[in-house]
Amino acid sequence: MGTSGHDPERDAGSPTFSPSAELPPLPPDDLRALRRVGARWQVGDAVRALPVDPQSGEVRSGPAGTADRAGMLFLPDGPGRLTATPIAERQDTAEGRAVGVLRRVLLGRPLASASILRERMPKLVALPVLASDLLSSVAYGPEAMLTVLVLAGSGALGLSLPIAAALVLLMIAVGTSYRQTVYAYPHGAGSYLVASDSLGPRAGLAAAAGLVLDYVLTVSVSVSAGVAAVTSALPGLGPYRVPLALAVIGVLLTGNLRGIRAAGHVFAAPTYLFLAAVLGLIAVGVARSAAGGFTVVAAPPTPAVEGLGLLVVLRAFASGATSMTGIEAVSNAVPVFRPTEWRNARTVLTWMVGILIVLFAGLTLLIHLNGLVPRADQTLLSQLARLTFPTGPWYAIIQAATALVLLFAANTAFNDLPRLLYFMARDGYVPRRFLHLGDRLALSNGLLALAVAAGVILVAFGGRTHSLIPLYAVGVFLAFTLSQTGMVNHWRHRRQPGWRRRATVNAVGAALSAVVLVTAAITKFTAGAWVVVLAVPLLIYLFRRVRRHYDHVEQTLGLHPVTTGRGGPEPAADEPPAVVPQQVRHLFLVPVARLNQAALRTLAYVGSLGQPALALHISPEQEEADRFRAQWTTWGDHIPLETILSPHRVVIQPLAGYASALRLHHPDLTLTVVVPDVVVDHPWQRLLHYRTEQRLRRALRRHPGIVVSSMPTHLTR
Template sequence: MVGRSGHDPGEDAGSPTFSPSAELPPLSPADLGVLRQVGARWQIPDTVRALPVDPQAGEIRSSAVGGAHRAAMLFLPDAPGQLTATPVVERPDTAQGRVAGGLRRLLLGRPLTSASILRERMSKIVALPVLASDLLSSVAYGPEAMLAVLVLAGSGALGLSLPIAAALVVLMVAVGTSYRQTVRAYPHGAGSYLVASDSLGPRAGLAAAAGLVLDYVLTVSVSVSAGVAAITSALPSLAAYRVPFALAVIGVLLIGNLRGIRVAGNAFAVPTYVFLVAVLGLIAVGFVRAATGGFTVVAPPPTPAVEGLGLLVVLRAFASGATSMTGVEAVSNAVPVFRPTAWRNARTVLTWMISILILLFVGLTLLFHLNGLVPRADQTLLSQLARLTFPTGPWYAIIQAATALVLLLAANTAFNDLPRLLYFMARDGYVPRRFLHLGDRLALSNGLIALAVAAAAILVAFGGDTHSLIPLYAVGVFLAFTLSQTGMVNHWRHHRDPGWRRRASINGVGAVLSAVVLVTAAVTKFVEGAWAVVLAVPLLIYLFRRVRRHYDHVQQALGLHPDHPAGVEPAEDAPPAVVPQQVRHLFLVPVARLNQAALRTLAYVGSLGQPALALHVSPERTEADHFREQWNTWGDHIPLETILSPHRVIIQPLAGYASALGLTHPDLTITVVVPDVVVDHPWQRMLHYRTEQRLRRALRRHPGIVVTSLPTHLTR
């Protein structure tokens, strides 16, 4: 049984999955064949390979530091034709760059080498709190979301919380067991996106990916807002500052994750364990108190019904309580971050997560029921239970602090998983390829930043209100759950290994239950905000496919194509020749005045031995005649063309002339070489006319035209 990426499930697929080389994939055998064919036609004179320098000379590999006489190694020789850059040469060489680099090192730490990626993986003890923080912390608001729907039918309907909780436990077991099988069958990660793409087709994979993208962004927004709500429940005076505080938390999480997987895991693991101990202690003491009273159920305060109790209310409560399961996907997405054997350790952690979730969810739901607690606007249910269980002493404050901290850090699960999902999608060409990039600390930095920005925008838009965000929550994640489990059913049907019917049945149950939650959440919460997710999923799928079409077009335009043998004329739509003897040059040099910068540029172009033409744009004929006299005084070594611009426009006439040459002579490669004055300070750039940059913008859409510059540095 081999997964989509070609890895056998028995191997540790972690190391090759997230590779710094992913941004530069190797050529296919077909491309290598074309490359060999094209290279055979190249005709290069021997003078091209007769270099005037030694590329690995000692003077190149080392240099004086800061004007001192001691030499610092810039490059280390590895093999003929290969050098390794040292940290000395990787540092910025400007004052602004050094300041930015120092700040970067202060916030993120020193850069890690590519070889360090294997050391960045996590043990099970660290991975459990890092990947389970979202799943486990959701018990702080999942049971409350369920009761908040039931209480709409009056306090008498709260008794239905127990059978609904039992149904949710069945769902947790089914989905958790299903994902254990997913981890085993797909040990290289990517979860629902990969499973659905592999077994149901690309569109199903994109639908699962869209659901997960929305889920992870909302995970950050909901978790952080819920954490802030826990703080404001204990300290109501801080309620006015919940949005700024939430944004600050997102910033801290971003910086922590940019520091690397291992560092973030070690930093964020302790609060989750503190939360587990605190809530387990709360449940234990709560049941001891209930036992001393004979498990007598306290009647909830009378609450008038605003809706009739019916199947729709029950289904809405079931869907709201199912938000406690967000985060189950985390392990299947993050298999590569585990130490070897990655898939086996991931399954173990997933089993721990589901077991602890059921224990916390059932324990808290029973205690809410036994103590007759109902949702309140000014205080969370967990806060009410903690106050009731620990009326004196520091324990209430400890539980609230632990709950707030773990809710704030629950967003870290999304920071672990969404960048990896975007990595796999970028590898398939559905999102920008910059999401393949590993940052200084071997973290998927662009994905982390994109998540932080999107979550912050949603949090600000909803004013940091948890109850407004939760209706958006279940649709995306259960869409991914449904597609993933349905894909696993197809996976077992196609492979038919021993025991495949039992495995397919388990995944089938998970798919059906997930689909029930998906449809219920989409229908019952549509007017509360779920409509935004229902519309966002197809919109994201459309955007993913547009990105893929663009990359396919780029591949078609820039990919290696079979060349044409000598004597055979290419077709009209064939790509341009890529052999040097078929390239014809024309150099254009814009000259405003004859000074050192212009003369150096003209000398450079003249040394190339290729046809060259100088261009001068003049506002009036008198100035043009004076410039031509100066040109003739210089010696008229290069042909000059003057262009009169009656309206004193400079860039457009230059660009128009170069474009006209390119259109009338498509066989020419036109290189515009602009004299450029290099200044010392950024503010001095405003004092000079940035001809090269403006010409580059004007000519970027014209094929066959190259814009470059020859710098002249000012001397002190």
């Protein structure tokens, strides 16, 4: 994971999100082991003498009139290579066809892997998509700061300007730091990769845990806040708050499953509308204040419930810092930009931070000049908009734009969390299924995981998730602090020209972020921050458990096996067992309940393989066992038969137990259980048949050296 000797110009064009990520290349040790194993193989010419030509022109699956209607076209693409292409929306059942059509209507046609570059976003689309969370936070960030200050009375509201100035300094420091992060790590992953590379894996996992929590909360809180704005305007929808929120998450999920480019064009409009509305509000408000000589309107008297002290100031600073949630989005999503990715990402990040500063500072200044204070029945942004536009449609436009951007602010998390999980899966800390690119070249599993997690939180809290807002600062500023501390180490170790200036910027950002982190964790602990304080170490533990499992899998299944001794993993003396054909001794087991065409087809298949085979029949009583053996003799007794009496009338346990016993007494044998299987046309018909193969597979899955397979027999009309 190191980046020593990194050259952004050289690395910018190298692929990061690749459809081949699930199938990484073999390491050199495994390649050498593979060569040794291959040299020991002994197979006859019959193995390579195929009864068919695999490249005899176009090969279509599911021609008209057949039961198989998968609808695939296989075209030769060089010696030993075929390319599969869907040619129809056909499945093997009417239900499957309906689902396939609905899927294509919602998500569109599958995209080829070669389309991944065309799916990237230009800067003007990436800006609203990645900035929706950051820009929407100004709708509540200044109010969160003033809500703390007003506890010390209306006289303390004058501190909003110096606190806002300190927050602007923090925005500049953090934004500059992430510009440097994009330059130093042009393949994305942001805080996770920086902290892992410069501070160690545990710091990287801590940053990742904070971001995971932040992204999930971003979706649940943003959607619930947007739905609350809608239900406030339309009270009749209040009882349907949770279904509405889940529907919004479903829309976001569907839009992102359609792919990066499609989602970008759909969700860009609300952010641009909000940006235009708030910038217009600020411009008109400043112009009117300038006309009045920037006279400050006195705030209404508010009694103090707390004394004004350093703790109140720090709490206000930490609360106002919630305006910065989402500032790390670009560093996590560098690969979604068009080439040159890191240059375009830095440009968009600069635009984002500049716009954030203008919005935050402008709104805070206007709130101060107009003497506004937080109210329970109306947000500060709403008060300011109503005061600035007492007539005309502009107030309604600002409110509608605010509701929309809050609803779609969650889209930033849908862009970033799947990519964070991608990098973590590549390192083995989360399930590797998060590496998978769906048929629209979106990280589908990460999108689904985020939607489910956010939906669970929404349902658990009844759609009222504002109590989760205090958790924001803890999770996101944990990632900020670790990322910028890691960048200080990055520059200190590499000592490139100008490294002292860059390290100083990162150090200032790290110090200010740490102040917010500690303040939020302490002052908001009882308000919900304790959840993050406990959840971060729990997530780190889970990540490490997943990594240990994958390490064990690699040690066990690798072509270059290792043994664990006192000094740690060491290369094994020999190759792993049973990796060449001459080492495998076969015995086929065929469970037969009755002699019909399904059983005879299975017996014929096993007999054609030319390997030792044994038939098994489970009987509930001796009379039936004798009758079956007579039928077997009538057939010709071509394969040895064992009848097993099961007086308690169970079937799967005796079959599994007998196979396990044979394997236990003959560990050099590979047992293959081939079960006759009847394939039905409709799902409901499966309930009418025993699912012997599936039940037997579950019973034997933990037994080594036993293979469970089936011989399908299709019902014909």
